[in-house]
Amino acid sequence: MAMAQATRYKSHESVSRHAILVGIDAYDTENFASLKGCVNDVNKISELLESSVDNLSIHRLTASRSGSSKLPTEPNHQWPTPDKLKSCFEVVHDKTKRGDHVYFHFSGHGILEAVLSRPEIPQHWALGEYLALVLLKGMNGFTFHSAELAQWMKRLIGKGVSVTVVLDCCRSGGTLRGGKESDDTLHPALSGGTTEPLANIEMAQSMEANGDYTSSHGMRGVSMDVNWLVNPKGYAILAASDRTEGAYHAKFANSSLQYGLLTYFLIETFRDLGGVGGPMEQLFQSISVKVKDNRRLHTKTQNPVLKGNGKLLFFGCSIPHCGGDFPVTRVVDAHGLQVAIPGLRLHAGRAHGVVENDQFILHPLETGVNSPAVTVEAFNVRGVTSDLRVVGHGRPVTGVLTGWMATTLADVQAALKSRPSLAEYYDETEDGAQTSGWTFKVTQPCPKAYAIHDSENSHQALTTLSSIAEPSERVIQRLLDQIEHLARFKLLRGLTHKPESSRQQPFWNVFSVQLVKDYNSKFPMIINPGCRLNEDWLAACFHSACDSECVTKVLSGETLVLRVENKEAENGQSLYFYVYDMAADWEVVEVHGSTRLEVPSGKLCEKGVQFNVEDGQDKCEDVLKIFLTRQSTSFRPLTMPPLGQSPDPHMPESAQYRGDYRSEDWSVVTFRLAVSRN
Secondary structure, eight states: OOOOOOOOBOOOTTOOEEEEEEEEOOOSSTTSOOOSSHHHHHHHHHHHHHHHBSSEEEEEEEEOOBTTBOSOSSOGGGSOOHHHHHHHHHHHHHHOOTTOEEEEEEESOEEEEEOTTOTTSOGGGOSSEEEEEEEEEETTEEEEEHHHHHHHHHHHHHTTOEEEEEEESTTGGGTTOOSEEESSOSOHHHHSSOOOOOHHHHHHHHHHHHTOOOOOTTSTTEEESOOSOOOGGGEEEEESSOTTSOOOEEEOTTOSSEEEHHHHHHHHHHHHHTSSOOBHHHHHHHHHHHHHHHTTTSSSOOOOEEEEOTTSBGGGOOOTTBOOSEEEEEOBOTTSOBOSSOOEEESOOGGGTOOTTOEEEEEOSBOOTTOOOEEEEEESOOSSOEEEEETTTOOOOOSOOTTOEEEEOOOHHHHHHHOTTSOOOEEEOTTSOEEESOOOEEEEEETTEEEEESSTTOOSEEEEEEOSSSOHHHHHHHHHHHHHHHHHHHHHHTOOOOOSSTTTHHHHHSEEEEEEESTTSSSOEEEOSSBTTTTBTTOOOOOOTTOTTTSEEEETTOEEEEEEEEOSOTTSOOEEEEEEEEOTTSOEEEOSSBSOEEEOTTOEEEEEEEEOOOTTOSEEEEEEEEEEESSOOOOGGGOBOSTTOOOOTTOOSOOOOOOOSSOOOEEEEEEEEEEEOO
């Protein structure tokens, strides 16, 4: 794979970067077949890093094949055994300091392995199976468990080092998995049977007792899957596949060598960007749709996963103008050939608020001044995907490649009026009349100040801006930005989706979503979503917070269990869900810390969700929005900072969307919680 001349990323002299690269083609056991592209992955990544990054140290462990021999061609001291990999981490840990960056890349076999018999792994990892990297046999076996990887990541992050991980292996989505997925994890009082306590609740209690757990700032007091990687901002893991999928390699047209799909498209993305770096979420968007597109003719799919901090820069390196909202793919026929009339699929639909004729700018991932761009509009809008055509001409789009990005040109004012999926809510007055709750009122309490009110009848201002210390024009622009922020928040708050026909009804019959309070007690409390007063479990519900039937009271620090069940018959379709918290400071936060959560058919997934009030607060109201889809997608563009704060400059609003395009089904449910200190 040829690489164009890369832009060299120059580090600050005091910042160092350490890469641990592992690639295994030659396996010395009958249990694992030899591979073909893993060492090529490491060679190309190493070549790219050396040409692009300064202040770099590379630690390589590889096992190359030669003929029918199972022994690697490299000298013994370069063989990737668990002991040698641990030694690499020890060296890197000793040499790094606060502000440095570490990159770990693994290409090889991956398996799911139970940890009950491994005394070196903390007790709270004992439930379930997790990813284990398959290495060559050393003094202590041949696997490197993801719990061991997490321990090294924790040590590095704890000293202020950022960690980037790429796992190009099967089952890699099983890394650092929390909670339980099972047929029989129902509480004894609900199922009539017995079950073990939920893993992540025990984990949180154990960590708090040992002083290991600290809540993450910026999580708005709500967190899921509490684990002992205590600083999620310090790492990002790009995994090649879900925990149930394989990871594949292929030979590409421009190369005589084979590469892992994830690694190949990672390198190709860096080539297109002109160097190594960029926010992990942006890289993930472009890479994931390319991997999906490559597997479109195969019965076995591969869906990459991103875990941790999507805003983290790859290996601490930035790439200017790297961004976009939604990825696109080329439309192909059933044989993988370009259709007679070329077209594009936008990986966003009604679930994301897209309607007919919404406009977007298409561009490569790198949106520099010389990048080509074209304005398009959406048509044939479905649940989670849409088709695109050139604005004003109705003709299909040409010259755009899979992995390009679409940046929305949405008109929020028009959205408030026209989007049926983002239904307006209504408040009832004392005399029974209905009044729209969407209005905002701007007042001037004094000549140099502006205040925004939630409605005509609201006397308490949501926010006040002063023009004493800055020009009035700038204050007015901030005022308009904040009104747009509030409008977007309310659009999401009122988002509902109910079956439009009997044909759609089956999707709503195959899942259930509940919160469980007092999970480990003899009589747990089951909380259903929606409006309990109206007995509508799909409603967004806007009754007064004092209506106890609609709002669940939770103590600060309390952990509830989110239970999502896929009632589909065994070997049926998986269900994906996504959890977002909407807070009183008009912030929207992705709670689950991963691109999506999967529930296989016939399974039940339970996740602990902890609620906290922030310092200086006695109580607050939180709203949980749970999205559910048949095909894997993302709702990360919905995230918003608190009112008045700017989005992260490294991370434009973005999301990745992919799926098999066989199902456009989606739904969303709402939980309301009143959190207080006592």
